Amino acid sequence: MPSKTSLQFETLSVHAGHAIDSGSGDVSPAVHLATTYERAKDGSFAFGYSYIREDNPTRKALESCIAALEGGSAAVAFASGAAASFAVFSLVQPGAHVLAPRESYHGTAKQLSEVLAGYGVGCTFIDMTDIAAVRAAMNPTVKLVWIETPSNPMLNLSDIGAISALAHDHGALVCCDNTFATPVLQRPFELGADIVMHSSTKYFGGHSDAMGGAVVVNDASLEKRLRMYQSTAGGVPAPFDCWLIRRSLATLKLRVQAQSQSALQIANYLATHPRVERVYYPGLASHPGHSLARQQMPHGCGGVLSFGVRGDKKLAFAVAAKLELFTRATSLGGVESLIEHRASIEGPHSVTPQNLLRLSIGLEHVDDLIRDLEQALQA
Numbered sequence: 001m002p003s004k005t006s007l008q009f010e011t012l013s014v015h016a017g018h019a020i021d022s023g024s025g026d027v028s029p030a031v032h033l034a035t036t037y038e039r040a041k042d043g044s045f046a047f048g049y050s051y052i053r054e055d056n057p058t059r060k061a062l063e064s065c066i067a068a069l070e071g072g073s074a075a076v077a078f079a080s081g082a083a084a085s086f087a088v089f090s091l092v093q094p095g096a097h098v099l100a101p102r103e104s105y106h107g108t109a110k111q112l113s114e115v116l117a118g119y120g121v122g123c124t125f126i127d128m129t130d131i132a133a134v135r136a137a138m139n140p141t142v143k144l145v146w147i148e149t150p151s152n153p154m155l156n157l158s159d160i161g162a163i164s165a166l167a168h169d170h171g172a173l174v175c176c177d178n179t180f181a182t183p184v185l186q187r188p189f190e191l192g193a194d195i196v197m198h199s200s201t202k203y204f205g206g207h208s209d210a211m212g213g214a215v216v217v218n219d220a221s222l223e224k225r226l227r228m229y230q231s232t233a234g235g236v237p238a239p240f241d242c243w244l245i246r247r248s249l250a251t252l253k254l255r256v257q258a259q260s261q262s263a264l265q266i267a268n269y270l271a272t273h274p275r276v277e278r279v280y281y282p283g284l285a286s287h288p289g290h291s292l293a294r295q296q297m298p299h300g301c302g303g304v305l306s307f308g309v310r311g312d313k314k315l316a317f318a319v320a321a322k323l324e325l326f327t328r329a330t331s332l333g334g335v336e337s338l339i340e341h342r343a344s345i346e347g348p349h350s351v352t353p354q355n356l357l358r359l360s361i362g363l364e365h366v367d368d369l370i371r372d373l374e375q376a377l378q379a
Contacts, residue, residue, distance in 0.1 A: 016068035017062060017063070017246060018246070029243070031239055031240055035051070036052065053236055056242070058242045062212075062214075062243075062246040063214070066204070066249070070188075070196050070198075071189045073218045073219070075215065076223065076227060076230050077230075078237060079211065080212065081107075083213050084199070084200075085111060087226055087235070088144070088195055088226075089116055089144070091144065091173070092143050096121060096122070096144075097123065097143065097144075099128075099172075100148075101127070101147065102127055102351065103148075103152075103154055104151060106350070108177070122141070128147060128163070138169075142167075143171075143173065144175060145166075147160060147175065147188075149176065149177075149186075155281055155301075161191040175193065175197055177198075180304055181297055181302055184256040184300075189218055195217055196215070200245050201333075203252065203256055203303075204245050205244060206248040207334055208336065210241040212241050255363065256300075257299075259363065260283075260299075260303055261366075262369065263302065263305050266361060266366065267283060274310070275311075275319075277355065281305040282301045303361040304332050305358075307357060309356075312354060313341070316355045316356070316357050319377060323376045324372055324375075335362050336362040337362035337369055338360040338362070343356065
């Protein structure tokens with residue numbers, strides 16, 4: 001195969017980590033389910049594998065593809081997005097500090113505020129969209145800056161390049177949660193990030209049937225530390241989940257582009273509806289991060305948007321209840337469109353408005369989705 005650097009994204013999606021089976025000629029790679037591997041008579045592992053927690057051929061294929069798509073030197077796969085984020089946090093030593101966005105995925109915030117605190121790692125939550133706030137929060141104890149952009153669920157944008165420059169001036173690493181954007185729309189390494197994290201359950205898997213996470217790096221020492229954590233902590237993905245996610249990556253760009261285009265049309269529709277108070281989508285000119293989106297996400301703003309129903313929580317639930325094509329369910333990035341009242345998922349400490357509904361746009365025809373929203377929003 002030609003050098004990875006010479007291949008386009010779509011070609012890498014199909015070919016990276018994908019090889020014809022040398023024994024059978026299978027075009028579709030096999031799922032390697034074995035948990036252990038035979039030693040040679042001299043005690044060595046002739047095939048390079050010893051035990052499933054340490055490594056697995058199907059997992060290796062997935063990691064190779066994710067690394068190639070994200071432009072990293074290596075990817076380390078985990079059993080979930082939560083396992084992947086905590087693997088990054090394991091890089092921070094007791095006594096050190098993490099900067100994180102005030103508005104972020106509630107599971108990540110819980111790891112930082114409730115779990116890491118028990119390990120002696122501090123965390124400060126700030127408005128990551130405000131570069132002055134980031135600058136003011138930097139100090140010698142900060143060893144990791146965590147960026148989530150676009151944010152969940154209000155789709156705020158953080159300037160990866162500017163934050164990375166500030167962090168590096170202070171000797172801190174930068175990790176970007178790129179789950180919402182995917183490497184189709186946003187390239188954190190090219191903007192200065194040191195680590196890129198994904199919940200592979202979302203767009204990478206793309207069909208709401210496999211769970212996983214991934215951490216991508218461009219540094220051999222970081223990879224070594226993450227590999228040690230992967231095998232020692234044991235939060236590795238099952239081979240079949242790896243196979244499903246690797247299979248889905250072949251269509252990642254096609255899916256994300258289509259979902260992003262539909263999301264923009266739906267955002268424009270909702271922005272003019274009298275029963276909608278506000279639309280949260282960086283593809284709209286009215287979004288405060290729109291100019292940054294044009295620079296940082298030049299090929300689209302993703303398939304997730306949120307909107308505030310004009311009224312209260314009760315009215316928001318009533319709108320969601322009337323939808324017929326949107327499924328009321330948690331998660332995002334699948335081929336089916338979902339809707340969720342986010343604040344009720346996040347709990348009593350949520351900063352999300354009570355009238356906000358989050359949409360994950362699937363692959364249905366956009367006209368059908370708009371008609372469904374139209375009937376649900378009728379007074």
